[in-house]
Amino acid sequence: MQGKVLEVSTAERLERSEIEYMIDRMKAMEERPGNPMGIEIQYFGEAVAFYSREMPWPQFNTVKGISSAEESYLPEIMMFYRSRDRNPQIEITPLRAEPTLFRSLTAHGFFQSSFHATLYTECKKETNSSLEKKTNDIENIQIVEISSHQFDDYATVHCLGTGLPISGIPHIADNNRILHGRKGWKYYVAYDNNEPVGAAIAYMQGNTASLTFATTLPAYRNRGIQTLLIERRMRDAVQEGCNLIVGQASYLSSSFRNMQRAGLQLGYTRSTWSSLTPLSGLM
Template sequence: MVNEALADTLEKSEIHYMTDRMNAIGERTGNPEGIEIKRVADCVAFYSKTMPWGLFNNVKGLVQEADIPELLQFYRERERDFEFHIIPSKANRSVLQALHRAGFYQSAFHTSLYCESREVVFDDHEEISVRELSADELDTYAEIHCLGTGLSLNGKEAVAENNRVLFIRPNWRYYIGFYRNAPAAVAVMHMEEGVASLTFAATLPQYRQQGLQTRLLQRRINDAYLNGCKLVVGQCTYCSASHRNMERVGMRIGYTRATWSKA
């Protein structure tokens, strides 16, 4: 059942994979994406010079009122807008009031779902197949990543390079899904401390609503079980197609966190 300890585990899984992802990207020669990670008491601030999106510029963990000035200064020095990601069990009235006084407002919600790992009997669907991605398919992965998320293919090379450094790390798994033998979808999983995080998934627009993401979810839940992970965690937009797919395979809501952005 959902409780504060489980909520803390769900949040830590997201912090773990983001830390590993950002560290790996930052270890590329010359740190071309300008990655920095700053720890302030019980929270973590992520920053990227070249990737301005909130995904790469945010604060996670337990934020105390006394931490806010140091966090604001960190991003101010880098001239970067950023987000606070606050889960319900760590929401504190004085902190939220302090964020409001600093010019932040709650701009969005984001949902974390979970389930126990288990052996999965895959749905029969002769038109769909899923397997782990091979190293020589990272360009294909990057193309599906871009087109499946609405990014320009101009960023394909950067996506490929940022994922190439993750691909070789032992706690990451990459998957590719085929529809009638055509590359159609991708997914990623990170495993740490007995928890598997479903960190990314995308399907090419022309292959959506064919069951690819359901199969990729089932494969990752099964692989988490085979690799000794007891819990599987994923994040998505509330009531999105991803949300429905996760519930379809037995995942349920752990919490819906608040995103606080600069007004």
């Protein structure tokens, strides 16, 4: 229900949901024959460090779940990434924010580079009736939970919707097709007269669903397609027994506002910390 008071236990579930889907996604890529993406997952206390040799982007080389309790692990964390020639991104939620941790990160050459919002809504089974009425109310738009042979459609929208080159379509398709049929994962494509124009992913574990990714082709934005994709994932999550829906977005971005329109409210903004200098230059 929108406007409900956020409890500490719920905030903990929000953070845990993001860590859990990232662990499962990275494990799926690691389990590919030969581990072609060079995936590694390392635990430092309660913190989880993710690394990919072939994907240098921050979201695949990030530390989640860190708090002041893990300050003593910072040299090991730095060495983990330094030995792999990678600058990590470190994410801190308000639940784990402590001045001592911030000072330690600064001493290791990190600075706060951005914020990222986590939104949520708590759902009940009766939520489905209202979502059912809203879903697919845009003419010619069909929301489909895709099968394994439709991942090229997904990858095409993923690349064109996020500004990646079309040469990346086969790689995006392969890295996501491995999640098809894996417990908890659902992939959706929005079609306009059989042309893929939007895409989205959901991950469900226990009674929590994460809206992990979504994008729309630039020419089809501002038409409500993302709202349809959010509502479809929410409806399916409630049918699967989930009572908490979680999503992440840049603060006040179009994705943020789309989630608000669908009934999600702000849980918190987490801080993102980035390296000020190359790791090879750190002590």
